[in-house]
Amino acid sequence: MRRRVLLVGLAIWSLTPLALLAVVSVAGGWRFPTLLGDDPGLAAWRSLGGGALGHATSTSLALGIGTGVGAAAVGLLAGRALARERGGPRTLGLIFAFLPVATPPLLLGIGLQFTFLRLGLGGTAAGVWLAHLVPAIGYTTLYFVAVFTSWDFGIERAARQLGATRRQTLVRVIAPLLRRPLAEAALLGFLVSWAQVPLTLLVGQGRVRSLTIEVLSLVQAGQDGLAAAGALVLLLPPLLLIALATWGVREAEVVVA
Amino acid sequence: MTRRSLRPLAVGAAVAAPVFVGVGYAAGASIGMWGVGAGDALDPRRFVRVLASPVTLESTLWTLRVAFISTLLSAVVAAALAIALRRADRVGRWGRALAVLPLPIPHLVAAVAALLILGQSGLLARVAFALGAISGPAEMPPLVFDRGGVGMTIALLWKEIPFLFLVAASVLATRGEALEEAARRLGASEWDVLRRVTWPTLWRGLLPASVAVFTFVVGSWEVAVLLAPSDPLALPLLTWERYIDSDLSRRPDAFVLALLGVSIAAVAVVAHELATRRPADTRGTAR
């Protein structure tokens, strides 16, 4: 009984914010004390197609995918290199790898804005992509360190001993085992980029409008309906991707069982 | 040392290279070696002026306090949830799914929702009004833009509990079960198991992740921008304010504050390393 109460409590806690955003996005006006809105309609959502919110969504999607792919690739190589060794240099190397994750993105932006501008990357999507890669590669490197720490390097050795070439080992033995970690790392990189705010603001110089920046602007301008719609769009891809990933896991478990 | 074993160090440094570049630039800009607002002479005393100023101290203390409270509360709740939702039954499965739901959602979304729910004319206020508990927004206690940072803390809890819950659940599943079994076989009661095995294991397992959460909160800008009060200013907001100050001679102050923030992060990273290195002294008794 108590556990059911807990469940209900958790449902309210986790789902109310999402439900409210949905309500406010179609509410028309949402002035006190109305609960469901004065003038319900889909105006906010219609503006999503064209216009600033729509453009920002595609910008964010492009940046997210680019960051996911880039960070997964680099993180794989970096994580593998860091995980193989033991000892002093590795510990220090790990601490270094942690820095882009621990440093607040705002400060990354403040420190790097000049450099990016100097390199002609300020205000460009390419520049923002590279900026997003900075923390994202940190995250994926740490992720792959964890993956490779519990990795059985013995499998590779066995394959080589049984006569496989480097290429065959890579393609037939390692790659299939890496498929899931790579997908998860790409998802991690995507999320880091998708949710980013101050870094995009500072390096994008207001010219690169990610969805997060658009939503922030709308909230600060008092446009609650549009902001709520934008916020809902902001949370959908991450939820979907996680749902897909967990569903994928369950599928795999079923197969194994 | 052979070249091969220096590789992890080089790789780590490569991953951190942008941070080094940023810190280097900030260091130079803060004392006036280069950058906007740099005078003709170097001004290392600026560090002392900025760091010792009451505004900076207040900001930093307020930020650290909010981060500490929200991290502590998140960890406690996450641990309790992990224990409560361990079983593989339906309640457990749905509970775990609900507990983890906010995890991938951007912090900005959480802040926007918090604004709409916790504002003096937000959802909570309207529900209270509908129930007759208050007669107007003015009677609703201020939870956002408040000195105590309550609204901000709640929004952070919403986002950090899922993350720490995941870590806690994983700790329980991997390390906890064997120890608990052993303790039970040695005759410990359920309560004893909880108190002397489960809880300490959880606590140690959560420590590194909590340090990570703490660091994130200290540096979070978007949540502070939407929910934090204007006095005292959260450290990220103070840094931003100095950075876009139209009085350009104050701009190097922003870099001093940025270095302060990075130092806090660096301390946290070292603390995190130490926390993961703590010897698991319960391991010996499991034999």
Next chain:
Amino acid sequence: MLVAAGLAGAGCAPGTGDTALTADALRELPWDSIVEHARDTELVWRMWRGDPAINAWIDGWVTPRLQESFGIRLRVVEGQGPELVNQLVVEREAGAAGGADLLWINGETFRNLRDEGLLQGPWADVLPSARWVDSTSAIVMRDFEEPLDGFESPWGRVQFALIYDESRTPDPPRSVAELGEWIRENPGRFTHDQSFTGMTFLKGLMYAVGGGVERFTGGFREADYHAGRDSLFAWLDAHRDAFWRGGEAYPAGVAELHRLFANGEVDFSMSNNQNEAITKARQGVLPPSARPLLLEEGTIANAHYLGIPFNARNPAGAMVVADFLLTPEAQLEKLRPEVWGDGTVLDLARLPEEIRRRFEALEGDPRALAADSLERYARIEVDAEYHERLAADWRAEIRRVGR
């Protein structure tokens, strides 16, 4: 593929006009030649994008006409106030190519940009539409008492007004003294924001309790500032505990204040634009019974302008766009309450008969303030230094009081 397309779409480099010619060089050329330089170019305009109505007008009316008449592709990006100064300063420091060609600015931003040498010019005086500008108006021709010198082109003109709700406050206060009384009688129902609008309100209050705007005109004087500030702070001290949240917290910007007003947390909002009550009521942001209010002691009127940054890639395009926005057609469209309700900087007397009549026909919305009241109660903006000092001192005061 998607990534490349997205990246390319979001960050393509602007097509350039003749990059070698700056605005002051272009100034020497005949206007047609400038228009030719600007043809088929892209123009990046940095402006505040926080109001969907203004955005809709820019995106839906201005952009297509620029494309049609001049072949100019308008691209608008967000940026305002101190962030603008910061971006330009950093761009200059890094030697980076110009991110914007045209800026929407006024007041202290203009002063800061000029002080730092971040604007091109002079250029605004050669615009063909400049002949219609109300050059006798102190409000238009001086930006916070700083002469334009051709470094910025006037665009619009507004006047500060309080906003009240007819249904909640049927008999609003009409003077500063009455406002003070009202605040004391209705504790917790009034506040102002921390940004430009709130500071404008405080400045207006300072004129009123500090002996009139004449005390502060003619440049910044320390002694007069101190006297004015002290009178203002004395007034605030006397009323602060009756402010919203006891005067301990203030909404960050005017949008947050509008939200408080719309939700019934406070009974007054304010705006630098006297028509905002009406246009925002149309948008559903403010309640339909919102009305503008002037105080007897007067309210501040000011204009906003367009400037060209020092590193603009397309100054010719910027000049053409600035001129377009100054044409009577564009000024008229902007004035319409369904569009923006932003006042015109043109002198109606100089306009051809036919278009002047169309302007006059617009003055009809019964909810708006009458033009002659506006005139009578208009006070100019004084030196920007007063604004900056007041903003800084007010913040320090709030911090001090909060202890």
